[in-house]
Amino acid sequence: MQDGSVSPMSVDSTSAPVDSGERRSGPEAEVVSTHVLVAEEQVHKLRELSRRTRIAQSEYLREAVEDLLTKYGRGGGTP
Secondary structure, eight states: OOTTOOOOOOTTOOOOOBOOOOBOOSTTTTOBOOBOOOOHHHHHHHHHHHHHHTOOHHHHHHHHHHHHHHHHOTTSSOO
């Protein structure tokens, strides 16, 4: 997510997430950039949370993904 670049989207948007395949080098070489569509209200709330706590939005998103993987099982099967 980039500051000020939120584009309007319809509530019934059916676009699927796109993996750009961009890979970073350095200490986080295993990190891959991905693109997802998020409701504008959620973007604003996440941005405000990040501003208040001084924790990067990306950190919160990685934590959310980890929580979902734990909740639903990492192997893609039933927990």
